[in-house]
Amino acid sequence: MEHAIWLPYCQMKTARPPEQVVRTEGVMLHLADGRQLIDGISSWWTACHGYNHPDVVAAICQQTQEMSHVMLGGLLHQGAVQLAERLAQMIPGQENKVFFSDSGSVAVEVALKIATQHWINQGIYGKNRFVCFQDSYHGDTAGAMSICDPVDSMHSHFKGFLLDQFPTTIPKTEQQLKAFKDFLLERRDQVAGVILEPLIQMAAGMRFHSIASLKGIANLCRELGFILILDEVATGFGRTGSMFAFEQANLQPDIVCVGKGLTGGSVGLAATIATQSVYQPFHTDSSDHALMHGPTYMGNPIACAAANASLDLFEQEPRLEQVQMLEMWLSGCLEPLKAHPRVVDVRCKGAVGVVQLEDDVPLQSAIEFFVDRGCWLRPLRDVVYVAPSFTMERPQIETLCAAIREYVDTR
Numbered sequence: 001m002e003h004a005i006w007l008p009y010c011q012m013k014t015a016r017p018p019e020q021v022v023r024t025e026g027v028m029l030h031l032a033d034g035r036q037l038i039d040g041i042s043s044w045w046t047a048c049h050g051y052n053h054p055d056v057v058a059a060i061c062q063q064t065q066e067m068s069h070v071m072l073g074g075l076l077h078q079g080a081v082q083l084a085e086r087l088a089q090m091i092p093g094q095e096n097k098v099f100f101s102d103s104g105s106v107a108v109e110v111a112l113k114i115a116t117q118h119w120i121n122q123g124i125y126g127k128n129r130f131v132c133f134q135d136s137y138h139g140d141t142a143g144a145m146s147i148c149d150p151v152d153s154m155h156s157h158f159k160g161f162l163l164d165q166f167p168t169t170i171p172k173t174e175q176q177l178k179a180f181k182d183f184l185l186e187r188r189d190q191v192a193g194v195i196l197e198p199l200i201q202m203a204a205g206m207r208f209h210s211i212a213s214l215k216g217i218a219n220l221c222r223e224l225g226f227i228l229i230l231d232e233v234a235t236g237f238g239r240t241g242s243m244f245a246f247e248q249a250n251l252q253p254d255i256v257c258v259g260k261g262l263t264g265g266s267v268g269l270a271a272t273i274a275t276q277s278v279y280q281p282f283h284t285d286s287s288d289h290a291l292m293h294g295p296t297y298m299g300n301p302i303a304c305a306a307a308n309a310s311l312d313l314f315e316q317e318p319r320l321e322q323v324q325m326l327e328m329w330l331s332g333c334l335e336p337l338k339a340h341p342r343v344v345d346v347r348c349k350g351a352v353g354v355v356q357l358e359d360d361v362p363l364q365s366a367i368e369f370f371v372d373r374g375c376w377l378r379p380l381r382d383v384v385y386v387a388p389s390f391t392m393e394r395p396q397i398e399t400l401c402a403a404i405r406e407y408v409d410t411r
């Protein structure tokens with residue numbers, strides 16, 4: 001049956017009918033026809049505590065009864081104040097500022113606007129473009145699309161519509177780092193900032209880079225006075241093994257974007273966190289220096305209550321230890337595939353396990369294959385991957401990995 005709904009990243013005419021989910025529980029999706037699927041990708045890497053965690057559900061229910069929404073234009077509520085305080089303290093530096101939005105893409109847009117206006121407010125004009133990286137993905141809105149991989153991203157249709165940015169490759173060696181420095185210096189007067197997904201470029205196919213690369217980029221930004229924007233929308237809240245990926249490189253970003261796991265996978269909410277020095281040029285007597293951005297549902301009380309409950313869970317439950325276990329289990333189950341002739345690479349980091357194949361995986365038939373085995377997996381480009389809830393247990397990981405091994409064998 002044709003539905004009115006228009007689905008994402010989907011040729012509606014030829015796609016297999018989507019599975020109808022009626023209930024979620026823990027790491028399981030319950031389908032309308034009674035089948036159950038182990039969710040191996042935690043709804044695009046959001047449901048870090050598993051679905052329907054009672055603490056998050058209770059916080060949402062209570063907040064809904066008290067106040068489901070109030071605008072932040074001239075009004076404020078305690079949940080947003082508290083959440084901003086907590087997020088501000090999660091990145092290095094004193095008196096950081098937190099700007100809320102409703103999705104990761106918008107958090108990235110806000111970061112781009114903040115970085116651009118940071119210079120304008122100081123009377124420095126022309127620094128309004130960004131250095132970004134091959135294989136990056138930062139979202140589907142126009143500014144975010146412009147800093148995605150210019151060739152391989154799903155946004156290549158929009159080339160003429162998008163702003164020109166300065167894409168380059170992530171430097172991996174000392175020599176490449178030197179070349180990257182020259183690249184930055186040549187564009188110094190035009191560049192507002194450098195934006196990167198730290199350690200794992202997730203949506204482009206789970207591409208990993210080293211802590212040394214991340215550190216090298218950050219050090220150069222610091223040395224040359226470039227604003228470093230880290231997009232932790234996907235990597236934040238434990239996914240790579242630390243609360244934020246940047247912590248592993250012991251560095252100080254200037255702006256950090258978060259979303260996805262912020263509410264434990266329950267309600268849409270995102271935030272852009274800026275350091276005091278990025279914020280300073282906005283804090284003047286001129287109304288012209290204000291940040292002119294304000295999503296209607298920014299800092300929604302229900303979403304903030306969910307996020308505060310989710311952060312409590314990170315404090316009370318051993319999430320990062322669970323992520324360590326997941327990395328071990330995923331490595332143990334997937335690494336044997338390294339020897340497989342059709343496998344190009346197997347890599348695991350935190351709660352991400354990746355099997356990279358020779359060619360792009362045909363999405364529809366792969367989904368069907370995994371659903372037939374009780375698994376919800378959605379390959380990306382040439383990788384089949386697992387990015388589960390951090391509460392997933394070993395038998396479920398083994399089932400997912402067995403399905404992946406069988407898929408690779410029979411493909």
Ligand SMILES: Cc1ncc(COP(=O)(O)O)c(C=O)c1O
Nearest residue numbers: 103104105137138139231233234
């Ligand atoms: C690194 C990164 N940034 C931004 C986004 C966009 O987030 P949203 O889909 O919430 O707009 C994504 C989504 O996958 C992402 O992975």
